[in-house]
Amino acid sequence: MKGIVVSSNDRQLQVHTLGPAGTNCEAAAHYYLEQHHHKQGRVLLYGTLENAVDGVMTNPADSVLLGCVVYPKLNEIVFRNLKSMSLHECFMMPTHRMVLAARDRSRIRTVVSHPAPVDLIEDLGYDIRLVTSNATAALECSTGGADACITTSVAAEANNLEVIEDFGPVQMGFSIHVPHGTTL
Template sequence: MVTITQNVQELNQKMKVVHTLGPAGTNCEKAGLLWLEKQKIKGEVVLHKTLEEALPHVKETENSILIGCAVYPYLHDIVFKNLSNLELIDSFIMPTYNMVLAARQEFNLSKGTTIASHPAPANLAQAFSSNIRLVDSNAQAALDCSLGIVDSCITTIKAAEQNNLFIVKDFGEVPMCFTVHARK
């Protein structure tokens, strides 16, 4: 009888590519790098606009996995719409990067301020504005803010720093569950 632990160990030896949510600076990217490190696997993390866009890559190759955040919108669809060809092989808790409200420069927020946010942490924005623009990732929110598409964003501190944004409020790290999916 093969145990789940044996299955994970065998799969881990083969896995070389982690597909997850991008662009650079997402918590999913951080989770992918941590998972490879903890498994002692030399691999790469490939970033996608959405987890849904990453799915075909995982389904088509034996040496790939998908890492998703447990609060990712529609993670349940990724699981249940792919039962015939994907399986959940692992999960782990990791503190996210500090989640922050950031802007291009220091300014006074108002209820009309446009804040970009991934759907998962969007509630953090509601205390500052009712004008929230949903985007595909925390890193995309920072990029949209740096390009002037929105006034401010809810993002990771890493993405804010990468985009030279001013930190308006630091919400700190969030202990978060990440799921690991592999081809059956």
């Protein structure tokens, strides 16, 4: 791609992506750093990918944005930022196991979910409330914000939630966006 030069992998590349801890994007960011031999790389987590774009632009020389191809409005992130960054590459990897999890197995009425995996339960009659990430769903559920959540197995475990249904990992695409002039 124009404006992107391959250089030494010894510098500290910053991968800005969706958080909090336990998201599939966080796992993909670590995978990306490992696959590209960035031993000094760092993963920075944000409440939304839109906020992560702002983080990338504060230090564009050493930063990339990692997105998930099913992230709502990824198209807007791409096209709103064409003057400052471009899509550099995409890769595939399996997500963490996706699960329906709850504080306990009592009657489930309300479920929090990121918009991407909501179809796993949409036709089951739950009152569904959308949140910004799978890990945020687990946090909200663990603090009583809902009876259950669709989340990753990692976030469910970190928040002491009981897995009600395990949908398994999903083969997923992740995108890397770089500011113009960035050297990778």
